[in-house]
Amino acid sequence: MxxxxxxxxxxxxxxxxxxxxxxGLDGAPEWPVIRDMLPDLAGKRVADLGCGFGWASRWMREQxxxxxxxxxxxxxxxxxxxxxxxDTAIEYRIxxxxxxxxPQSAFDLVYSALTFHYVQNFGRLIREIHxxxxxxxxxxxxxxxxxxxxxxxxxxxTDEDGRKTWPVNRYSVxxxxxTDWFVENVIKHHRTMGTTLNSLIEVGFTLRxxxxxxxxxxxxxxxxxxxxxxxxxxxxxxxxxxxxx
Amino acid sequence: MxxxxxxxxxxxxxxxxxxxxxxGLDGAPEWPVIRDMLPDLAGKRVADLGCGFGWASRWMREQxxxxxxxxxxxxxxxxxxxxxxxDTAIEYRIxxxxxxxxPQSAFDLVYSALTFHYVQNFGRLIREIHxxxxxxxxxxxxxxxxxxxxxxxxxxxTDEDGRKTWPVNRYSVxxxxxTDWFVENVIKHHRTMGTTLNSLIEVGFTLRxxxxxxxxxxxxxxxxxxxxxxxxxxxxxxxxxxxxx
Numbered sequence: 001m002x003x004x005x006x007x008x009x010x011x012x013x014x015x016x017x018x019x020x021x022x023x024g025l026d027g028a029p030e031w032p033v034i035r036d037m038l039p040d041l042a043g044k045r046v047a048d049l050g051c052g053f054g055w056a057s058r059w060m061r062e063q064x065x066x067x068x069x070x071x072x073x074x075x076x077x078x079x080x081x082x083x084x085x086x087d088t089a090i091e092y093r094i095x096x097x098x099x100x101x102x103p104q105s106a107f108d109l110v111y112s113a114l115t116f117h118y119v120q121n122f123g124r125l126i127r128e129i130h131x132x133x134x135x136x137x138x139x140x141x142x143x144x145x146x147x148x149x150x151x152x153x154x155x156x157x158t159d160e161d162g163r164k165t166w167p168v169n170r171y172s173v174x175x176x177x178x179t180d181w182f183v184e185n186v187i188k189h190h191r192t193m194g195t196t197l198n199s200l201i202e203v204g205f206t207l208r209x210x211x212x213x214x215x216x217x218x219x220x221x222x223x224x225x226x227x228x229x230x231x232x233x234x235x236x237x238x239x240x241x242x243x244x245x
Numbered sequence: 246m247x248x249x250x251x252x253x254x255x256x257x258x259x260x261x262x263x264x265x266x267x268x269g270l271d272g273a274p275e276w277p278v279i280r281d282m283l284p285d286l287a288g289k290r291v292a293d294l295g296c297g298f299g300w301a302s303r304w305m306r307e308q309x310x311x312x313x314x315x316x317x318x319x320x321x322x323x324x325x326x327x328x329x330x331x332d333t334a335i336e337y338r339i340x341x342x343x344x345x346x347x348p349q350s351a352f353d354l355v356y357s358a359l360t361f362h363y364v365q366n367f368g369r370l371i372r373e374i375h376x377x378x379x380x381x382x383x384x385x386x387x388x389x390x391x392x393x394x395x396x397x398x399x400x401x402x403t404d405e406d407g408r409k410t411w412p413v414n415r416y417s418v419x420x421x422x423x424t425d426w427f428v429e430n431v432i433k434h435h436r437t438m439g440t441t442l443n444s445l446i447e448v449g450f451t452l453r454x455x456x457x458x459x460x461x462x463x464x465x466x467x468x469x470x471x472x473x474x475x476x477x478x479x480x481x482x483x484x485x486x487x488x489x490x
Contacts, residue, residue, distance in 0.1 A: 147392060151410065153404055157402075159397065159412055160398055163414050165412040167402075167411070169410040172474075172478065193438060194455045197452070198455060206452075209443055211443075212417070231414040232395075232416045233417065
């Protein structure tokens with residue numbers, strides 16, 4: 001079972017102040033890339049795994065999705081999502097992605113933002129998602145990049161020339177990573193890029209696009225603090241397709 | 246055009262002493278993984294891009310390939326490959342992968358080991374390879390991993406705990422990397438993992454398997470110097486399939 005750090009009051013308070021939580025999707029610099037990776041949403045039945053406050057769930061309905069079911073482990077986040085959502089075609093459920101069971105062929109799109117790195121048994125979840133998608137359906141997700149997650153002590157260091165540098169070690173050693181983020185000992189699960197992508201291929205997904213988010217020049221001009229994201233990818237964005245045959 | 250460092254006498258002398266050149270395929274720790282990624286070779290027409298001394302070209306014929314054409318930019322390597330090969334179904338040609346043109350649907354397998362990072366225009370080469378493969382054909386290649394190549398000064402450093410650590414910076418800044426390897430100023434071309442994989446997808450390949458080589462416990466027991474390869478991947482191994490439709 002995944003650690004439920006989001007219901008920790010101290011974590012929740014800090015997390016709720018992130019630009020992407022205050023401003024929603026436009027507060028996430030990777031959002032324009034994700035939007036380009038999404039299929040046409042008109043009439044689609046969507047599952048949003050790790051829906052948080054429901055920003056993406058509501059946006060998908062605005063784009064014409066027929067229905068959205070948002071799942072999150074955090075009671076606090078689901079409670080707030082429900083308060084912020086008037087649309088009756090959006091439903092929110094508390095669920096642990098490590099044990100989540102979904103009905104077969106019930107969704108046309110499964111979307112997940114920055115949640116899968118909390119999942120211990122990724123292979124199980126991907127099988128569940130593949131079965132839950134209708135033929136021709138899509139999976140679009142973002143996850144912390146393994147370059148960002150791998151090291152025993154992941155933090156900026158400086159190279160001989162004074163350049164911001166990210167340390168990589170233990171890359172091939174998959175499993176738990178313990179980091180401090182708002183609170184101590186947030187547990188994430190490191191997997192190599194190969195494992196993540198092969199898990200999709202093995203259950204029958206066709207990979208459509210792989211993006212390692214880096215800010216554009218324009219984004220850096222507007223938010224100079226984004227420049228460091230060009231030095232190493234923090235996020236991996238993936239779209240995958242379930243074939244009709 | 247790619248830099249022809251392999252015909253530099255000093256480079257050639259150093260390179261020729263690598264275990265993988267002295268001992269052939271069994272001197273390369275990633276070889277068992279590559280072998281598992283290859284299709285059945287019986288009757289296949291194979292192109293070996295960056296064939297070097299021809300170790301893989303000869304092995305593929307031993308596995309039943311109908312014919313093999315090995316391409317390499319280095320006159321010295323092609324000359325030695327010709328001397329070491331008696332098999333008339335293996336042909337060697339001097340060629341620059343940045344300008345290489347291949348006949349259409351002429352091969353069932355395109356194989357390339359640790360060569361594509363010398364190629365400047367990867368998109369062009371991949372289109373050429375896709376067109377040169379028959380429907381149902383495969384592309385299997387290894388390339389230096391972008392984690393290994395990205396940094397301005399790529400070399401082992403030590404983290405706070407004394408752990409061997411690899412620096413990553415400039416990851417999203419694609420283009421030339423200049424390193425010292427046997428000689429000064431060997432030119433390689435860094436691309437993100439996303440760019441490499443999307444280049445394949447965009448021309449019509451289906452990704453079959455992605456491996457970021459890490460040594461097994463048994464390999465580390467036999468060759469303790471391989472242990473550092475578990476800290477960060479040096480090589481990316483990819484197999485991709487050209488669909489029949």
